[in-house]
Structures are given as structure tokens and as C-alpha cells.
Amino acid sequence: MLGMDEQNIESRFKILIATDNHLGYLEKDPVRGNDSFAAFAEILALAQEEKVDFILLGGDLFHDNKPSRKCMHKTMTMLRQFCMGDKPCLFDFVSAQDETFKDAFATVNYCDPNYNVSIPIFSIHGNHDDPSGDGDLCALDLLSAAGLVNYFGRADAVDDVQISPMLLKKSDVKLAVYGMGNIRDERLFRTFTSKKVRMFRPKEDKDDWFNVFVLHQNRVKRGPTNYIPESFLPDFLHLVVWGHEHDCLIDLEQNEEKGFFITQPGSSVATSLSEGEMIPKHVGILEIHPDKQFKLEKVALKTVRPFVMDDIVLADCNLLRRSDEKNVDEVLADKARVEEMITTARNIWKGAHPDVDEDDFPRPLIRLRVDYSNFSTLNPQRFGQRFVDRVANPKDILYFFRKRQATPGDKKAGAS
């Protein structure tokens, strides 16, 4: 007989959801080079600890379309370390595997008798790691050939998108997972408006399935047709996992019109020093219970470097003489500015890691946006030299703008 806990384990899906891991981002940076890998390793370790049934990724696993050999090697090594093993996978893949996986193996990795998979990963591609070049392959195809990832959701044609779900069953829970790898937004917008995006529902017990959809598109309206309105998505969905937007808006948000919920996990590494990337990074543990009950718990990532951003308007600073560049330099550096931000970052880190030694405090990301109207700018690289041992991004701490110009928090920020 099963204990209470094990009964629980057998009667509901437990899924780790994450997206935009951007492996290899700034990999040659001597300070930040390992950041993307450290965060991903933390995610994989969490999946192991939480004994999830599988991991669902929302695209942009890699930052570069052609990841370096070192990046591929680190990634493959991590995946093999964390996702291979004896833990049995307790759910069944009940739809035809060859309909989802159209390669030479036509099989989900955890059902391949030659691989001992403990945590299957299902991933769509993003715009950073989409299929391209000779053979029209993407980096995920390599991981898939190695049995390390289950790559799905690639449409055969961008102007006629047909999506059949993977049907997964665990005890009484029926889960349909729909996926759509990134398609250029304007293009996909048009395909949607021509009613050429079709999502097929299971023939049997159509209404018994919990329907999850993972996609990697602009959610923010970055132009009239340069995004995908939530209202385009069908109302039979229960949960939408939205990749591509780097802001961590992981808490469930209901679309009132359609009824479904949306979670936007956000990136696990900041690929720009923008407001959206400042929101603390999380991943989700999604549980799906019988009768389409579900809950999403968020887990803060601990390895992520603290990031503090602030604004200053030079014209508002008393005693600042327009002609005195040395004076401006000092004000920005010391007087309650960058120094204060480093302290803030340190306090954030201490709060999240009360047991960690102060010496292990990582250098934070610091961004000071300077409205320099009526002043001249400084050389940001020279400015940063004094912080080289205490800030992770000394070369671009300062960002100069003038009031009338678009600020860094414009429409583009946050998605990548």
C-alpha cells in the first residue's frame, strides 16, 4: 500500500516550468560567463529535488543559434548529469509518439529502452535557437538526437500551423500539451487572422483533458501586428505558458474573456539591463490534479546575480556644475549612487542567502540611468574601472539618456 505522499505522487502531475535560459549568454565574459549555466543547473537540481514528472521549457534554451562547442558540451553534460537516472517516469505517453517526434527515432526519450531517463525535458524552440541553415536544424535537434531533450512544437508551415497535442496520462489525470515554437510575430499574426492556426483536440473524451499550451512570442504589443493577442488563443485551453518575454510574471493571470490562465515564467538570466529583467527570477512547479484542478507554486532562483537599477537626473542635483566633468563623475560614483546601489544589492543577496558567507557575495549587476540633459556625458568604461572588482558589469554601469529621447524602458525592453 502506498503512503500518503506516494499516493499523492501517483495521482497528480508535477511539472517544472521554465523558459529563456539563454545558455551561453556572455559565455566569454570572465565574470558573468557561467551565469546562464549556473541558473540552469539550479533549475535542473530543483527538478530533481522536487521529483517532478517532467520539465517543460518555453524556448530560447540557447542564446546563440549556433551555440559554441563549449556551450553545447556544458549543456549536454548537465542534462546527462541531472536528467538520466533510475527514477522511474510514472506517466504514460498515450498519443502516437511519431506524430510529435518526426526524427529517425520517433520516440519520447523516456520510452526509449536504450536510455534511462529520470526527468524528461520537453522543449519548443525560441527565436534565438530556431531551426536554420543547411538541413534546417536547430540546437535542440542535436540534444534530441542524443536522447537528452524531447523537442516538439515545430510547425510544418508558418502559414498553415496545425498543432496536435502530446497526450499524457497519469492515474486519473489527463494532460494535453500543445506546443508552438517561435514564428516571426507579424507572420504568425497573419496566420492567426486567416484562421490558419489550428489546434486539434483529442478525439476521445475531449472534455476530460487539461490543456496546456506553450508558445514563444511577443505578448507585449510591440507594433500593430508584432505580437500575439491573448484573445487569438482558443478558449478550450486551461493554461498558457508564455515564453520569450523575459519579465518574470509567473503568477497566474486569468484572461477573463477566454477563461484560461497565463503564466509567464521569464528568463533565468538577464540578457539586458532593463526594468523587466530586474524582477526577481523564478521558475514554477505546476501541479495538475484530477478534475482539471491545478496549482502553480513559484520558486525563486538563488544563483541569479542581484541586479539593481536606478535613475538620476543630473539637472536635479544641487551643486553640480555643468562644466565640471570630474565633479559629475564623483557624484555618480560615490555620493549615494553606485556605492549605495552596491549596498542595496548586497542586502538583497543577504536576505535571500542568510547562511552564505559575505565573501561569497557575487558581484551584482548595477545599472544607473543618467538623464544628462544640459550636461555632457562621461566615458562609461572609464567610469566603471573603479568598480571592476565589485560590479559584474563595470563597463556599462552608466546609461546616458536625455529626457525627450526614449528611455530604456521602451516597448522593446524585456523580450528577447
Add this chain to the structure above:
Amino acid sequence: MLGMDEQNIESRFKILIATDNHLGYLEKDPVRGNDSFAAFAEILALAQEEKVDFILLGGDLFHDNKPSRKCMHKTMTMLRQFCMGDKPCLFDFVSAQDETFKDAFATVNYCDPNYNVSIPIFSIHGNHDDPSGDGDLCALDLLSAAGLVNYFGRADAVDDVQISPMLLKKSDVKLAVYGMGNIRDERLFRTFTSKKVRMFRPKEDKDDWFNVFVLHQNRVKRGPTNYIPESFLPDFLHLVVWGHEHDCLIDLEQNEEKGFFITQPGSSVATSLSEGEMIPKHVGILEIHPDKQFKLEKVALKTVRPFVMDDIVLADCNLLRRSDEKNVDEVLADKARVEEMITTARNIWKGAHPDVDEDDFPRPLIRLRVDYSNFSTLNPQRFGQRFVDRVANPKDILYFFRKRQATPGDKKAGAS
């Protein structure tokens, strides 16, 4: 009780040896693009058919140091198709695995409980696929991280090479496999002459082991120190598998001075239209029996495109008028030359594939070397146009040289 055959299987090693597969060679060529893969697939299928214990590769598995994504994908797919499966591996790896495999897994793939390997591959690197770049990795490191290949024989330092063997045991047969990935020849020559290449012998039962050494170096003297003399190798070896030289000289050749035998399998795809590459391509099935008895059977590769080369001296051709380029063109093309060579190639193919339909006859490689002394040359590309549907290399059928010049069969030919 075992039948006679199975007894045999359990009492001797059976190893497929091959080298210089140059996967990805000319992969964008519309006619020859698949040649390297077809030959390698044939080799893998043979290994499966012959139920070998493992495959031993001598380097240059890949043609390019950074193989294209398509090439990596094809390679990984093939390896997974042919080398994963239920066939048990009946030999033991008795030396410390972490001494040979210094990556995160420190294990030979067939002993990793998460992988079901039917045919382990052991490979050194060649000069084409040696470690390089950020991370100092090579393409074999990726295959190794994927559990598809066991990459070994990488020296820690080129001026102090220490080689410990992999010790393998099957019933009464003890096999020590030494490997040394390619090192620049001049450099390695010097390391040898400074007595800084050390090959360690097993501590126990030192004299009971059959000692195989696989290396990837110039065997032909291409300069005073630009090769590795056979006499540099220790006399405790029984068999040397020599990679890098593309000429198939697979039949055992004894070094009288040292006593050991050498086999030089040669490449499985012609990467130059030289004499050496014309020798019919073979791989070897090596059997090692108790008491250090062994035999090497050679197997001709069937998928390899026929390659016919011939020489012509224009000055010797009667009736050829020096000033008449059109006349020269016709003589080379028709009169018993290229046409005749195509027929020869066809006959070679028919001989090797008596059951194959004539329509499936592959376009051959044709090389006509033309001594044009006292004549002027033609445009080889224009010349080849008329053979575009019947020859695999229409653009470079003709190779012009003058008598006094080095001929294409010079010292460099054959190694790559």
C-alpha cells in the same frame, strides 16, 4: 552449454578497425555530399552484422574541426541507430575508467547504467578533429558527452606524453589498448627523441597482455622529422593501428626490427584524387585469441564510389596539333580516355556488385592527369561539363602538369 560458435564468441575479442572516415567531407556537394556518411553507415552496419565487441577508430572521424550542425546531427543519429541496443557487451573494462575518461562521467559508455550500448566505439582524435578553441574541446567530446563514443588517448602535454592503456578482458584474453591522438609530427618526433613518450605497461601479469597501439601520425617520411619512424615505437607492442595515412594498406606488415605488426586501414572516403586513395577501401575485423594469437580479416567497402585515374602525355599523342585546342579537348574526352575510364569504373562496380541494377551504378570519380609539356592547358571546368551526369567530379577530372614539375604522386599524397 554453449554451442561451438558461441564458445568462440566468448573466448576471443572481435574488433572492427577503421580510420579517417572524414564525416562531412564535401557535404555540400550535390553528388558526393553523402559519400562519407554512406561509407560510415556501411562500417557500422558491418560491425553490427559481425557482432564485434567494439569498434576502434584511428582519428579524423570528422573532416572539419567544427563539423556543421547537419554533420553532427547525421553522425549522432547514425551512432544511436547502430550502437545502442540490447546486445550485451561481453568484455570487462578492468583498468580504472576515470584514468582513461577524464570528463564528468569518468566511465566507458557501455558500463554506464543509463545507456544501453550494444557496440562501444573507442576513438582517438586526428589532425582534422583535434581539440581546439574555447574550452579546448573537440567534436569527439560532444559525442562522448552524449554517451555515443568513448574518446581516449589525449595526452596532457605534447612534450611529455604518458600513455596508460585501457585494460580489457574477455574470458582468457587480456587486451591492452594504447591510444595517442594526433600531435604535430615534428613536435612529437622531438618528444620521442627526448625519451618523453612513455607507454606504461600493466603492473600485473605484464607479459600476458596483447598490446595494441592506435595512433594518427605521418607514417611516410614527409620531411626529416615530419613523421614518426616505426622504430620509435616500443617492441612490447603486438599490433599498431596506424591512422592518418589514407592509403589502404590494411594487410598486416611486420616490422622486423621491433617484431610488432602494423595495419594501416586507410580512409573510408577519398579526400583527394591521388594514387593512394585509389587503392580499394577496406576496414578490418581483428580477432584476438588466447595466447596472443590474432588474425586480421579485411572487408572491402561496397558503398565507396569507384575511382579511376590515368595519365596521358600530350606530346606522345600522334596527330595532336599543338595549336588546336579543340582537338586536344576531343582527344582527352573521347578517344579512349575519359570515356574509357568511365567504362573501367563501371566494370569495377559491376564486379563488386553483380546483383545491382545498372541504373544504380554510381557516378565514378575520374582523374586524368595530363602532361601538357609544349602544349597549353584547357579549362578543366568547361571540359567537364559534358560529363556532368556521368562523373561525380566533373569540375576537376583533368589535372595538368609538366614533366619536370612534381607529379601529383609526390610525398604529400595520401595523408590527410
